[in-house]
Amino acid sequence: MPKTYQRREFLAELAKIPCATLLLGVTGPLKVLADDGEGGYDAAEHYYAMGIQLEKCIGCGKCVQACKTENDVPEEPFYFRTWIERYVIYEDGDVQVDSPEGGINGFPPLEGDKKILRTFFVPKLCNHCDNPPCVQVCPVGATFKSEDGVVLVDEDYCIGCRYCIQACPYGARYLDPRTKTADKCTFCYHRITKGLLPACVEVCPTQARIFGELGKLSTPLNRMMRHSNIQVLKPHMNTEPKVFYSELDGEVR
């Protein structure tokens, strides 16, 4: 004979369900917290950003080279996590941008007799946006903004659909031909979590690149941001980039 529930009993049973859910909800994060304590690195205490002083960049390409070596980026000259662009603005208003092989071997001298108004180098990389469009479009949750503000790609979980590559307004992503998954700058996550600088910052001979954290006082990045005219790339896209440029020319796209 099936058990017959009295109304009181039924309500008591019903009340157990949210209790169990709550219990799970509380213990879940606790486990995570315990895990973090062991590693010695607490992601929640950091919030990374980069500063680039364009008035110091000499376009030598050491950063591009170092990035490829450090992160095992494919050698072909169209896969880059960071690259350098040369802007030449002529007196007649023409703007020419070139980046031969991403600037990995430096730049050849400028050719032609056209009079130059101004010219400069612009290193580019993933902007690690605070509001990243690439993360919004990922259908599986393979790219994400980590607790310390770095936009990362989960290589094992990416399905290679390329939505993120299209969504990035900065062209910072590529599809790794070996794994067929999206890849991009990680701020050298494997280095910064161990207290080292990203490879491009480490090798920059003029210290045009400054790595640091937002919200921390008395750091080189903070000093640069206080004393320079700071701009970000494509601010109208509302991506809130965390790569800050000083002396950025209005012609830079």
Add this chain to the structure above:
Amino acid sequence: MSFGKLPNQVVQLAVVFAVVGVSMVLIRQRFVPESFGELGHYRADSVDQIAALEIQYAGWQVCADCHEDEVETKNQSYHRTLSCEVCHGAAWDHADEQTDETPILPTQRSLCLQCHSYLSSRPTGFPQIVEERHEPARPCHTCHDPHDPAPSERPESCSACHAAISRVKSVSHHAPLDCTVCHETPEEHSVLPRSHLPRKPLEREFCGTCHADGAEESDIPEGVDLTGYEIPRVDLVTHGGSLVCWQCHYQHSPEVR
């Protein structure tokens, strides 16, 4: 089978719902990876996975542990902002004694020229050379110690470092003037450029030596060959009001419009 008063079709529908529901739960358990959603809409384990990747560049502090003298010299020199691995290549494996291979010891000019060849896009003041004219065919390290690259001898001309200015001046009306006509330069400037700066003219009267109405031929500095040139002359008192010359004219390429 009887479920009290429930009609048969309701029971069948409930079975279908139950099967679908259970299989959904099973499929989700199978396909959603462990640790997904712990920190957000992603696999929390992938963060550790990325953080565990291999390091290639050790950083100059590690080099300093063994190569004290070289790092000490470098940190006092014009190359103080350079990390050792800029020239010597990634050296984590070497520092970690995982390999017998020593880091590269570059000797070709091309490595130095990657930073120091003249490019108009480089910032003014950064030392640049025109490869063809600066001691061609000799490796840089015959004259410059890479760890302390201040030139051992006086550079033959100002253009060795100030290529951008020299190029502009060479096609301007001021081409016949040597740099030292306006910039009196201490001997030490070629070795310690920042601590022994050349003179920069500060008054209108300096330009007036040549360009004032009634300036004498004899006032023109020695060694300046002005044959075929007609020096533009202005009245220093009225010309330009309260402005100084270089607020309108660029001295290295003065316009005559």
